[in-house]
Amino acid sequence: MKIILLGAPGAGKGTQAEVICKHLNIPTISTGNCLREAVKNGSPLGLRAKADMDSGRLVPDDVVIGVVKDRIAKDDCAKGYILDGFPRTVAQAEALEAMGVEIDKVIDLEVPDETIKRRLSGRRVCEGCGASYHLDFKPPKQEGVCDACGRALIIRRDDEPATVQDRLDVYHRQTEPVKAFYAARGKLYRVEGQEQVEDTSALVLKALEAGGISEE
Numbered sequence: 001m002k003i004i005l006l007g008a009p010g011a012g013k014g015t016q017a018e019v020i021c022k023h024l025n026i027p028t029i030s031t032g033n034c035l036r037e038a039v040k041n042g043s044p045l046g047l048r049a050k051a052d053m054d055s056g057r058l059v060p061d062d063v064v065i066g067v068v069k070d071r072i073a074k075d076d077c078a079k080g081y082i083l084d085g086f087p088r089t090v091a092q093a094e095a096l097e098a099m100g101v102e103i104d105k106v107i108d109l110e111v112p113d114e115t116i117k118r119r120l121s122g123r124r125v126c127e128g129c130g131a132s133y134h135l136d137f138k139p140p141k142q143e144g145v146c147d148a149c150g151r152a153l154i155i156r157r158d159d160e161p162a163t164v165q166d167r168l169d170v171y172h173r174q175t176e177p178v179k180a181f182y183a184a185r186g187k188l189y190r191v192e193g194q195e196q197v198e199d200t201s202a203l204v205l206k207a208l209e210a211g212g213i214s215e216e
């Protein structure tokens with residue numbers, strides 16, 4: 001099964017990707033994580049992406065499309081995968097289609113902007129493995145330390161309040177049109193983000209069931 005998770009930054013795509021990953025046993029491809037890894041390693045890809053990422057802008061389409069194309073060609077993607085944070089523009093969605101990729105479902109996590117701002121201010125990520133935590137909703141067992149790998153938790157540079165507003169503007173302007181792209185293909189499933197993460201996950205899993213109702 002090939003699934004896309006759509007939604008604003010901080011809508012909970014990463015957390016729901018983990019849930020689907022366990023449920024269907026398919027890998028998650030997060031373009032944000034791939035790019036952060038490239039920045040950390042100082043690779044040519046990272047050097048191209050860094051300034052855009054730090055300021056909350058989108059990285060150029062050709063750069064991310066290349067990242068996804070290489071990643072989905074790997075063996076572990078043979079049975080399907082979850083795309084978290086891609087496509088973020090209609091041009092990216094068209095490129096995916098042009099590659100011959102048949103997406104089964106697009107799950108759109110809907111969360112109001114005010115909730116997003118509250119969530120992102122409490123988000124902490126692991127500088128080692130990229131795992132994501134929240135001071136209120138998903139605290140690590142030991143403060144400031146990753147449960148999974150033991151490295152330090154940091155605030156992402158693009159989670160600073162001024163940048164968050166820019167990212168939300170970018171989302172509304174450039175990514176929201178992607179919903180219409182998939183709605184027109186009968187693939188869009190809207191899930192309203194709930195106060196409790198588990199309640200959102202239950203709705204996501206329901207949307208994955210065969211025969212779920214898609215938006216026309």
Ligand code: AMP
Nearest residue numbers: 031032052053057058059064085086088
């Ligand atoms: P994320 O962790 O998904 O919020 O991504 C962090 C940053 O990486 C974004 O703010 C963009 O600068 C960049 N990025 C991630 N995915 C994409 C994409 N599909 N298209 C363009 N830029 C992206």
